[in-house]
Amino acid sequence: AQKITQTQPGMFVQEKEAVTLDCTYDTSDPSYGLFWYKQPSSGEMIFLIYQGSYDQQNATEGRYSLNFQKARKSANLVISASQLGDSAMYFCAMRDNNFNKFYFGSGTKLNVKP
């Protein structure tokens, strides 16, 4: 069964505006972690932000925040004040209690327009 779903293959956003990238997940484990990664055209996978299943507050890292809605099993990434350098693929991933695996969504390609 698909563990991570990203329903937006591509998104456009105007520079300096905020954008939300969607991610829903599926697990029966009470303990899990949710991660977002950025992958520019160079190919390197860059860790952005993390949310734990027991965290009471939404995670924030600079311009990145994670809108965590546990009951809905969603972990959307919000990028505020978009910059041209934010243009990249974004992957949502989950780590649960199943061995040491990380499960990736299919990704969202974000294009920031000047």
Add this chain to the structure above:
Amino acid sequence: DAMVIQNPRYQVTQFGKPVTLSCSQTLNHNVMYWYQQKSSQAPKLLFHYYDKDFNNEADTPDNFQSRRPNTSFCFLDIRSPGLGDAAMYLCATSRDRTSGVFPTDTQYFGPGTRLTVL
């Protein structure tokens, strides 16, 4: 800085000619992963090591093999590359889920090796 290093960054091989990709880490993580990623797709896990324990994904072709001689190094061997094996190969590390930091610890990725098969 502690990091994950992959060599080479770009590899060109001929159809059917064996190729080896290497990964090293200075993070002292006990889990190492190999992913295959094709253009605009999610990384696909090929296998991972927990220390010396090798965990193969069910759909990883036999053409792909791996070795982990010690904690720091891990190799991906493609025995007879086909045109469909052209992809980016990503190595990653993490601490294992019993290390006390589960589930908070992310994976740390190398820069990848882009493989071309002629």
